[in-house]
Amino acid sequence: MNIQNMILTLQKHWSEQGCILMQAYDVEKGAGTMSPYTFLRAIGPEPWNVAYVEPSRRPADGRYGENPNRLYQHHQFQVIMKPSPDNIQELYLDSLRALGIDPLEHDIRFVEDNWENPSLGCAGLGWEVWLDGMEITQFTYFQQVGGLECKPVSVEITYGIERLASYIQDKENVFELEWTDGFTVRDIFGQPEFEHSKYTFETSDPEMLFNLFNIYEKEAHRQMEEGLVHPAYDYVLKCSHVFNILDARGAISVTERTGYIGRCRNLARKVAKTFYEEREKLGFPILARKEQNEHE
Amino acid sequence: MSKRNLLIEIGLEEMPARFIDDSINQLASKLESWLSNQKIAFNEVQSFATPRRLAVLVTDVAERQEDIHEEAKGPAKKIALGQDGAWSKAAQGFTRGQGMTVDDIYFKEINGVEYAHVKKFIEGQETAVLLPELKGLITGLTFPKNMRWANEELRYIRPIKWIVAMFGKEVIPFSITGVAASNHSKGHRFLGSELEISSPENYQDELLDQFVIVDTEKRKQAILSQIENIEDDNGWVIPVDEDLLDEVKNLVEYPTALYGKFEEEFLEIPEEVLITSMKEHQRYFPVKSKDGHLLPYFVTVRNGDHQNLEKVARGNEKVLRARLADAAFFYKEDQKLSIDHALAKLKNVVYHEEIGTVAEKTIRVQRLANLISERLGLNAETATAINRTAEISKFDLVSQMVYEFPELQGIMGEKYALQKGESSIVAKAINEHYMPRNAEDSTPESDTGAVVSIAEKLDTICSFFAIGVVPSGSQDPYALRRQATGIVQTLINKQWSLSLELLIGLSLDLVDESGILKRTNKEVYEDLAHFFGLRIKHLLQEHGIRYDLIDAIIGSGLRNIPGLLENAHILQVKKEELGFKESIEALSRVLNIAKKAEVRGDINPELFENDQEQQLYQEFLEAAKQAEEGISGSALYELLTSLRPTITEYFDHTMVMAENQDLRQNRLNQMSALATLILKFAKVNDINVK
Numbered sequence: 005m006n007i008q009n010m011i012l013t014l015q016k017h018w019s020e021q022g023c024i025l026m027q028a029y030d031v032e033k034g035a036g037t038m039s040p041y042t043f044l045r046a047i048g049p050e051p052w053n054v055a056y057v058e059p060s061r062r063p064a065d066g067r068y069g070e071n072p073n074r075l076y077q078h079h080q081f082q083v084i085m086k087p088s089p090d091n092i093q094e095l096y097l098d099s100l101r102a103l104g105i106d107p108l109e110h111d112i113r114f115v116e117d118n119w120e121n122p123s124l125g126c127a128g129l130g131w132e133v134w135l136d137g138m139e140i141t142q143f144t145y146f147q148q149v150g151g152l153e154c155k156p157v158s159v160e161i162t163y164g165i166e167r168l169a170s171y172i173q174d175k176e177n178v179f180e181l182e183w184t185d186g187f188t189v190r191d192i193f194g195q196p197e198f199e200h201s202k203y204t205f206e207t208s209d210p211e212m213l214f215n216l217f218n219i220y221e222k223e224a225h226r227q228m229e230e231g232l233v234h235p236a237y238d239y240v241l242k243c244s245h246v247f248n249i250l251d252a253r254g255a256i257s258v259t260e261r262t263g264y265i266g267r268c269r270n271l272a273r274k275v276a277k278t279f280y281e282e283r284e285k286l287g288f289p290i291l292a293r294k295e296q297n298e299h300e
Numbered sequence: 301m302s303k304r305n306l307l308i309e310i311g312l313e314e315m316p317a318r319f320i321d322d323s324i325n326q327l328a329s330k331l332e333s334w335l336s337n338q339k340i341a342f343n344e345v346q347s348f349a350t351p352r353r354l355a356v357l358v359t360d361v362a363e364r365q366e367d368i369h370e371e372a373k374g375p376a377k378k379i380a381l382g383q384d385g386a387w388s389k390a391a392q393g394f395t396r397g398q399g400m401t402v403d404d405i406y407f408k409e410i411n412g413v414e415y416a417h418v419k420k421f422i423e424g425q426e427t428a429v430l431l432p433e434l435k436g437l438i439t440g441l442t443f444p445k446n447m448r449w450a451n452e453e454l455r456y457i458r459p460i461k462w463i464v465a466m467f468g469k470e471v472i473p474f475s476i477t478g479v480a481a482s483n484h485s486k487g488h489r490f491l492g493s494e495l496e497i498s499s500p501e502n503y504q505d506e507l508l509d510q511f512v513i514v515d516t517e518k519r520k521q522a523i524l525s526q527i528e529n530i531e532d533d534n535g536w537v538i539p540v541d542e543d544l545l546d547e548v549k550n551l552v553e554y555p556t557a558l559y560g561k562f563e564e565e566f567l568e569i570p571e572e573v574l575i576t577s578m579k580e581h582q583r584y585f586p587v588k589s590k591d592g593h594l595l596p597y598f599v600t601v602r603n604g605d606h607q608n609l610e611k612v613a614r615g616n617e618k619v620l621r622a623r624l625a626d627a628a629f630f631y632k633e634d635q636k637l638s639i640d641h642a643l644a645k646l647k648n649v650v651y652h653e654e655i656g657t658v659a660e661k662t663i664r665v666q667r668l669a670n671l672i673s674e675r676l677g678l679n680a681e682t683a684t685a686i687n688r689t690a691e692i693s694k695f696d697l698v699s700q701m702v703y704e705f706p707e708l709q710g711i712m713g714e715k716y717a718l719q720k721g722e723s724s725i726v727a728k729a730i731n732e733h734y735m736p737r738n739a740e741d742s743t744p745e746s747d748t749g750a751v752v753s754i755a756e757k758l759d760t761i762c763s764f765f766a767i768g769v770v771p772s773g774s775q776d777p778y779a780l781r782r783q784a785t786g787i788v789q790t791l792i793n794k795q796w797s798l799s800l801e802l803l804i805g806l807s808l809d810l811v812d813e814s815g816i817l818k819r820t821n822k823e824v825y826e827d828l829a830h831f832f833g834l835r836i837k838h839l840l841q842e843h844g845i846r847y848d849l850i851d852a853i854i855g856s857g858l859r860n861i862p863g864l865l866e867n868a869h870i871l872q873v874k875k876e877e878l879g880f881k882e883s884i885e886a887l888s889r890v891l892n893i894a895k896k897a898e899v900r901g902d903i904n905p906e907l908f909e910n911d912q913e914q915q916l917y918q919e920f921l922e923a924a925k926q927a928e929e930g931i932s933g934s935a936l937y938e939l940l941t942s943l944r945p946t947i948t949e950y951f952d953h954t955m956v957m958a959e960n961q962d963l964r965q966n967r968l969n970q971m972s973a974l975a976t977l978i979l980k981f982a983k984v985n986d987i988n989v990k
Contacts, residue, residue: 116316136615
């Protein structure tokens with residue numbers, strides 16, 4: 005099964021479970037969790053079921069397209085369900101069956117893995133799912149997002165698309181994976197992988213990036229004061245991405261590192277709190293509608 | 301009385317393997333004490349656990365609680381009865397409180413006074429009526445990490461999926477987070493199916509039919525014997541790490557061990573890296589040849605049966621190959637790192653925000669190590685090696701390999717140092733300076749490693765005390781206690797008679813120079829001395845030394861640690877000997893009176909008034925001379941106790957606290973001088989000779 009069909013299969017599966025299918029969010033981010041469809045929507049009492057593919061940038065993992073297992077940018081298939089359904093593990097295993105992975109022919113395990121993203125004030129408990137020893141999915145019950153307790157709790161399922169594909173297609177090298185008939189990952193991403201690696205490690209201008217961080221940070225605060233959560237959050241994401249490039253470049257000392265993470269976290273917490281307040285002002289419309297439907 | 305078996309099974313989403321053993325023990329012991337408190341008789345509590353369930357089976361549980369016969373004491377007779385002979389309000393209140401009437405009262409004398417009493421009889425209730433209370437017991441289990449899910453308020457180890465609660469064939473009615481207790485359980489996630497438990501005693505067998513081995517010990521044994529089969533079939537040796545085995549048994553419900561291989565060229569990576577990669581990341585057991593060489597194979601335990609084992613093995617091989625390719629990459633990259641470049645990088649690595657960088661710490665450790673080396677009078681070659689080891693001891697922290705596998709710090713340091721042309725003494729000492737790494741680990745073997753290890757640990761302890769991070773109760777996040785014990789153990793194993801007080805002082809002064817002290821040097825020093833005193837006390841306790849002897853030993857100061865231990869053992873033996881009491885009493889008299897001396901001066905023999913003073917003086921001079929020459933241990937003990945008759949004579953004829961100022965001062969001077977000598981052995985006046 006090529007990657008395109010994997011994505012279609014997962015989309016169909018989760019669509020059938022009542023998830024809204026969405027497209028990737030258009031600001032750079034390090035993980036699907038940082039998309040506002042997850043980070044913001046996991047906050048507050050409103051139900052939310054969604055699935056989307058998220059291209060995720062990890063500057064530090066850039067290897068000029070030479071390492072068979074590491075990518076500057078990889079793809080995550082992200083599912084969020086709030087509140088977490090009782091049969092979520094079964095729904096997940098069904099998605100593997102849909103991908104042609106028969107649990108009886110493999111060794112599938114849920115191995116403890118607690119997830120934490122300090123720069124976003126997030127914490128969750130759950131597992132990494134192992135397929136014959138390979139971690140193919142992060143499975144997390146969010147406990148805290150943006151420093152706020154989650155109530156109800158969302159469950160997040162994150163499939164590592166390339167990892168899973170390398171297993172399904174039995175390829176040793178991620179660049180040889182078939183995206184669709186006649187097109188490999190290298191065809192599509194080979195050049196950008198090289199260029200982004202070169203940019204991250206060699207040609208990026210740390211001074212400009214530090215400036216950008218400050219500018220983005222300031223703008224995020226300014227928009228927050230206007231009560232404009234989404235524009236503010238876009239700038240938080242930009243801060244985070246710039247920080248990741250600087251970090252990969254080795255331009256941030258360990259002492260400074262804590263400071264920058266702290267600044268991102270403060271912003272994220274502020275955004276989270278403001279988002280909650282804004283939804284509250286609106287009367288948590290999705291929850292209200294659901295309750296009304298249940299009454300009728 | 302008739303009896304039934306009781307079964308409770310909590311079905312959960314996969315629990316963290318590391319918490320399962322403690323959790324099931326907790327459930328079993330809480331259930332056992334609940335039954336005892338409820339006075340419900342039972343025979344035995346058996347416990348079972350898998351990643352998806354915690355279960356207990358209690359055999360022969362009584363149908364009813366035991367009846368209770370109890371006597372309750374009320375007011376004294378003269379209060380219970382009014383002057384008119386009628387029952388007073390107090391008596392009525394008493395009986396009402398006991399659920400009885402005044403007609404039940406009888407009198408009984410206690411210490412010559414008559415009191416009102418009633419005999420209570422509480423009839424035992426039916427067990428079946430009480431069992432729904434187990435709901436509270438189940439929700440009351442505590443776990444190291446808890447979570448919430450969906451809309452539930454309960455915080456628990458993982459979401460509850462099903463509950464089996466049966467008293468005999470009867471279901472105990474209760475529900476938790478919307479899950480009603482029943483007799484329905486679930487088998488293996490993939491191989492088994494849902495099942496109805498026919499009766500508690502059939503629990504194990506019926507689950508085995510559904511591919512679940514519920515007994516943790518049986519799963520462990522199954523894995524072990526499967527591993528042995530693989531060993532026999534292939535002529536391998538598979539060293540089984542007990543911790544790993546315990547974890548693996550709790551990752552599976554139905555284990556099947558299998559093996560896979562990896563490319564031989566990966567064997568060029570250091571063995572430790574390969575083993576860590578297999579164990580820590582993949583929970584694989586590494587495979588060795590009969591002569592102890594690592595082989596390019598691994599053993600993993602699948603949660604399932606024998607179907608498609610080949611496919612599972614291929615999958616695992618693929619994962620390991622990617623991991624090892626990563627390790628090989630890091631190893632190759634690290635070859636480019638020079639020690640000088642690594643040391644420069646350490647200037648940017650923060651050790652602790654309030655303590656400073658690793659580079660700063662390293663400089664202190666180097667200075668301290670050199671000071672220790674001087675005190676020990678080690679030869680020039682060793683002194684040079686110590687200086688170099690301390691200087692580069694942390695260089696591997698910035699290597700890619702240690703970044704990826706932090707537990708390999710020091711181990712990679714040794715390998716890389718050798719490759720980069722350091723001497724084998726220095727390379728080995730870099731590894732050793734982390735020892736002992738845990739309670740079971742040994743102390744450094746080489747002098748170089750031992751000195752740097754002591755310096756490094758002392759600096760860590762002093763630095764944390766300096767910023768106010770002092771272990772208390774269960775709070776010891778930087779394992780300072782273990783490190784202090786490591787220092788003490790190293791001194792003992794090396795038989796280095798360094799004064800610990802001196803070492804603490806040297807280290808603290810270096811930390812003080814770096815300007816991080818939050819309190820005065822003196823306050824921190826006292827805390828440190830107390831802290832190390834407790835470590836030594838603990839050590840002496842482990843050696844079985846009597847408590848008052850320990851006080852006497854520690855009371856004389858934390859000087860020579862191997863000597864302390866030796867002296868403690870001497871006292872422990874001598875205390876049984878004839879004359880011990882008298883000797884200790886005589887020496888104690890000297891210590892007790894010496895305490896009264898405020899200033900000590902020289903002894904002036906011209907001020908002696910009697911022969912006994914003169915005699916004691918002569919013997920003291922001889923003893924002091926011997927002590928100066930370095931006698932210690934048994935010889936010192938014998939020397940001190942040999943003074944007993946002279947001391948006794950002295951006190952019989954001499955009034956130390958004489959009227960005459962000069963005489964008194966001179967005698968106190970003599971006592972002080974003698975006390976100093978005695979304290980070289982122990983603070984003997986702390987010994988209990990009554």
